[in-house]
Amino acid sequence: MIGGLAVTGPIVQLATSMATADVAQALITVGAVVSVALTLHAWYGVLHDRLRSRLMHRVMDR
Amino acid sequence: MTVEAVDIGVLSWLILYGLGIGVLFGFLGVGGSLLTTPAFLVLGVPPRTAVGSGLAFVFGTSLISAINHRHLGSVDRTLAAPVIAGMTAGILIGERLVRWLVTLGNADTAISIAFVGILGAIGMGVIIAHRGGQPAQRIADRVPRPTVSGSDSKRTCVGSRGVTRRVLATLGFGTGVLSGLLGIGGGLVLVPLLSHGVGVPAAIAVGTATIQIVVASAVGTFVFALGDAVDLSVVVALLVGSTLGARLGAVATVLLPAPDHARYLGWLLLAASGAVGVRVLGATFGVVALELASAIILFGTTILAGGGIALASIASLRREVREGTTSPEELAVRGPDHP
Numbered sequence: 138m139i140g141g142l143a144v145t146g147p148i149v150q151l152a153t154s155m156a157t158a159d160v161a162q163a164l165i166t167v168g169a170v171v172s173v174a175l176t177l178h179a180w181y182g183v184l185h186d187r188l189r190s191r192l193m194h195r196v197m198d199r
Numbered sequence: 200m201t202v203e204a205v206d207i208g209v210l211s212w213l214i215l216y217g218l219g220i221g222v223l224f225g226f227l228g229v230g231g232s233l234l235t236t237p238a239f240l241v242l243g244v245p246p247r248t249a250v251g252s253g254l255a256f257v258f259g260t261s262l263i264s265a266i267n268h269r270h271l272g273s274v275d276r277t278l279a280a281p282v283i284a285g286m287t288a289g290i291l292i293g294e295r296l297v298r299w300l301v302t303l304g305n306a307d308t309a310i311s312i313a314f315v316g317i318l319g320a321i322g323m324g325v326i327i328a329h330r331g332g333q334p335a336q337r338i339a340d341r342v343p344r345p346t347v348s349g350s351d352s353k354r355t356c357v358g359s360r361g362v363t364r365r366v367l368a369t370l371g372f373g374t375g376v377l378s379g380l381l382g383i384g385g386g387l388v389l390v391p392l393l394s395h396g397v398g399v400p401a402a403i404a405v406g407t408a409t410i411q412i413v414v415a416s417a418v419g420t421f422v423f424a425l426g427d428a429v430d431l432s433v434v435v436a437l438l439v440g441s442t443l444g445a446r447l448g449a450v451a452t453v454l455l456p457a458p459d460h461a462r463y464l465g466w467l468l469l470a471a472s473g474a475v476g477v478r479v480l481g482a483t484f485g486v487v488a489l490e491l492a493s494a495i496i497l498f499g500t501t502i503l504a505g506g507g508i509a510l511a512s513i514a515s516l517r518r519e520v521r522e523g524t525t526s527p528e529e530l531a532v533r534g535p536d537h538p
Contacts, residue, residue: 163424166255166431167417173435174259177442178266185446 209242210436216498217437219505221444224260226451226508227464232257233321234467234501235437236382237314237475241494246306248430250297251423253382254290255434258416260441261384265413273406278399281364282407285371286378286385286415293379294422308479313381315476321387322468362397370396375415382419384412444505451512454519463504470500 220234235256239249268274300306370392374385386408393404423429474497481489 159425159427162427163421166424166429167258167421169431170255170259170420170434170438171262173438174262174442177438178263181443181446 210432212498213238213433213436214440215502217440218444218447219440219501219503220437221441221446222448222451222505222508223444223464223467223501224441225445225448227448232260232382232384233318233387234471234497236310237318237471238497239382239433240307240311240314241474241478241490241497242433244430244433245428246310247297247301247423247426247428250310250380250382251420251426251428252430252434254378254416254419254423255429255431256437256441257378257382257384257412258420259434259438260445261386261409261412261416263442263445265409268406268409273402274410275399275403275407278367278393278403279407279410281367282371282374282389282393282411283414285368285373286375286389286411287371287418289372289375289377290379290415290419291375291422292372293376293381294419296376296380298426308482310381311475311479315472315479317377317381318468318472318475322465322472325465325468326462367397371411371415378412378415379419379422384416386412447509447512448505451508454512454515455508467500467504471497474500 216238223234232253236249236253239252240246244252297306297310300309370389374389374392377383377388378385386405389408389411390401390404393399393408394401399407420429474493476493477489477496478493481487481491481493
């Protein structure tokens with residue numbers, strides 16, 4: 138998520154300072170896709186690790 | 200950028216559909232984006248928005264995939280640069296073609312027919328090539344190799360033979376036109392061209408193609424968003440499902456016995472081609488039942504195929520744990536961290 142914000146932040150800042158509204162809007166769209174993709178990647182990464190760790194503990198306990 | 204007020208039921212279906220696409224993409228390795236734009240068209244999204252949103256979805260998924268490939272070190276920058284240049288130019292041309300088709304008033308039908316042809320051709324090609332378990336290398340032997348020309352200084356050494364940057368840029372351009380016209384990533388076209396046509400090792404071809412698709416689809420998303428032809432609500436819904444599905448699909452490749460993955464993909468593409476074809480017929484002759492049937496074929500096939508792979512994986516994991524054939528160490532490494 139931090140990665141997503143780090144990328145999106147400057148893009149949004151740049152976009153809002155642009156004169157053309159269309160270009161600003163298009164840049165915000167690209168930034169939004171980057172942000173959502175990186176955030177989902179990070180969330181599911183954490184979920185994946187937790188599930189795997191749980192599963193491993195269950196097998197070890199048997 | 201458009202954020203339409205989409206019905207919560209439609210959003211739920213899109214998340215589920217994204218999950219199915221993700222599982223199939225993770226399991227088969229290719230073809231996820233080929234099922235996205237047809238779904239938007241079947242849902243009645245305007246053709247230009249369907250292509251733009253398809254490219255935005257490709258951008259999101261390929262970005263995640265590229266992060267994983269960067270860790271694996273499977274990206275050849277010398278190879279990537281000319282293909283990226285060609286592909287970006289191709290996407291811009293493809294976007295112009297869509298714009299032109301919209302002004303003619305038959306963009307929906309033209310794009311749908313192109314999808315029927317391309318999905319059908321690739322699907323049939325994959326099935327025929329892998330008939331009777333025939334190995335993929337046999338296709339490589341039959342694919343004509345690009346002629347090496349130009350001076351050595353212009354030649355970039357890739358794989359088993361040298362090839363000029365111009366040839367690489369042309370390959371990228373052709374793929375880019377398809378991407379810009381249909382809203383697909385182009386991996387299914389670009390990877391075989393690089394590996395079988397140019398002779399790049401398969402792992403490098405996949406990793407490099409992913410980087411090229413990220414850059415080109417980012418440009419495509421930007422260009423389509425300029426014309427307000429990207430619907431973020433449907434893109435985000437699909438990304439939510441597909442990102443999780445891709446992880447499940449990647450784990451499934453380790454859990455399930457190695458089947459003939461390519462033939463599964465071939466049949467799936469044929470089903471998608473049939474679904475879009477049925478929709479074109481329904482729209483042409485004004486038969487609502489056919490349009491409904493196309494949605495059922497496309498969504499049903501993808502969700503059932505993805506769900507089948509997920510359920511088979513869970514059953515396989517349970518069986519292994521019950522029989523004690525899976526050690527904790529194996530379980531610890533099983534399932535790629537970055538599918």
